[in-house]
Amino acid sequence: MTPIREALYLPLVFLTVTLLGGVRVADRVALVPPPLFALVLATMLLSILVRCGALVPERLMRADRSALANINGLVVLLATFAAAAQAFNIATPESGLPRLFCQVFLFVLLLNTLVASPDRVRVLRSLVVIFGSAFVLKFVILAAISNPGEGGLKRVLLAMLEGLTLGTLTQAVVSPVTGYVAFAVLVLFLLGLAMLPARAGGLVRSDLQAHRYELTRS
Amino acid sequence: MVGETGLRALGLAVAVGYSAFIFWVYLEQPQTTAEVIGGLSATVGVYSIDQQAFDTGLRFFRQDQFVPARSAFERADPADRDARTQFYIAYSYYRQGWGRLYQDDQLFGLGLEAVDRAIALAPGLIVDDPDLQMKSADELRAELEAGTKQDLSDLNPLRALRQRK
Numbered sequence: 596m597t598p599i600r601e602a603l604y605l606p607l608v609f610l611t612v613t614l615l616g617g618v619r620v621a622d623r624v625a626l627v628p629p630p631l632f633a634l635v636l637a638t639m640l641l642s643i644l645v646r647c648g649a650l651v652p653e654r655l656m657r658a659d660r661s662a663l664a665n666i667n668g669l670v671v672l673l674a675t676f677a678a679a680a681q682a683f684n685i686a687t688p689e690s691g692l693p694r695l696f697c698q699v700f701l702f703v704l705l706l707n708t709l710v711a712s713p714d715r716v717r718v719l720r721s722l723v724v725i726f727g728s729a730f731v732l733k734f735v736i737l738a739a740i741s742n743p744g745e746g747g748l749k750r751v752l753l754a755m756l757e758g759l760t761l762g763t764l765t766q767a768v769v770s771p772v773t774g775y776v777a778f779a780v781l782v783l784f785l786l787g788l789a790m791l792p793a794r795a796g797g798l799v800r801s802d803l804q805a806h807r808y809e810l811t812r813s
Numbered sequence: 814m815v816g817e818t819g820l821r822a823l824g825l826a827v828a829v830g831y832s833a834f835i836f837w838v839y840l841e842q843p844q845t846t847a848e849v850i851g852g853l854s855a856t857v858g859v860y861s862i863d864q865q866a867f868d869t870g871l872r873f874f875r876q877d878q879f880v881p882a883r884s885a886f887e888r889a890d891p892a893d894r895d896a897r898t899q900f901y902i903a904y905s906y907y908r909q910g911w912g913r914l915y916q917d918d919q920l921f922g923l924g925l926e927a928v929d930r931a932i933a934l935a936p937g938l939i940v941d942d943p944d945l946q947m948k949s950a951d952e953l954r955a956e957l958e959a960g961t962k963q964d965l966s967d968l969n970p971l972r973a974l975r976q977r978k
Contacts, residue, residue, distance in 0.1 A: 598817045598820050598821055598824075599820055599824075601821075601824075602820055602821045602823070602824025602825065603820070603823070603824040603827065606824060606827070606828040606831070607827070607828075607831070610828065610831045610832060610835060613835055614831075614834075614835045614838065617839065623844055624842075624844055625842065626838060626839045626842055628839055661818075663818060663821045663822060663825065664821060666825055667821050667824055667825060670824075670825065670828045674828070
């Protein structure tokens with residue numbers, strides 16, 4: 596990894612995600628810090644990234660690097676954690692049952708990914724799907740239900756949810772700007788994850804396990 | 814090697830500065846660009862009000878033209894960072910909302926918000942202006958707060974004899 600990526604690009608990308616991840620535009624602009632559960636999810640995500648080789652902490656901090664380089668590495672790790680917390684913060688519904696279900700859903704998905712120990716590429720693809728689904732749920736489906744107007748999508752969703760009390764589903768109405776900001780934040784976050792120092796040589800855990808298995812057989 | 818060290822040092826400085834900015838923004842929750850710029854400049858001690866607009870506001874204030882006075886004060890202190898200007902804004906709400914028989918609760922409420930900002934910026938603020946009967950922000954706050962409360966003293970007919978401060 597080049598020094599400029601480690602010292603400048605990655606911190607800037609992740610700190611921007613941290614800054615914008617809490618933006619909620621309604622009648623006024625609010626900046627929402629991450630809830631405690633987002634910190635738990637961020638910790639799990641970092642564990643997954645380390646296990647799958649998408650993030651190798653030894654390439655950021657180790658004894659034979661200079662103190663300044665190690666501090667740069669520490670900044671990248673901290674910024675990644677903060678950005679992950681804010682990415683979960685912006686992708687999770689704000690209140691009610693959707694928030695609870697989404698949090699449980701994300702927790703189980705991350706736990707499953709952590710246990711399955713997939714390789715880097717699969718983890719990154721999986722994260723695109725996880726964050727993409729959460730984005731669609733919050734900013735398309737729930738936003739349509741919560742919208743005071745009578746859009747076509749809302750009518751369809753209301754028909755599908757017939758008999759369910761909408762008070763448990765509706766969210767505080769936010770400006771569409773929040774959705775665009777969230778989209779940019781999640782794309783930037785996923786790009787940042789792809790830029791992290793990965794395991795060198797392209798060998799990932801599953802490859803190494805397969806290689807070890809072949810050696811044992813022969 | 815020197816280039817790499819310089820780059821790493823620059824990156825660290827940028828990251829620390831950016832982190833401090835994020836922390837500040839989340840703490841202060843500014844709503845406008847003026848508030849961001851004003852808040853940051855106040856943090857590093859270089860914020861100053863538009864003195865000409867302040868003087869204009871003061872002139873309107875002394876002529877009991879409170880709406881244009883507030884407009885000028887807000888122009889003078891767009892980031893709401895100057896305690897003295899916020900004090901005058903609060904005082905203008907007090908004088909405009911004051912009545913012999915009733916108080917305008919909405920104006921007094923806005924006055925409370927402004928005086929709270931002034932107190933937060935400069936606790937124990939005293940404004941030495943001979944035109945004002947209440948010179949301390951705490952006194953003004955107590956007056957505004959009392960005006961928004963409803964109790965039995967509101968029915969006292971002697972209230973009609975009191976003077977605006």
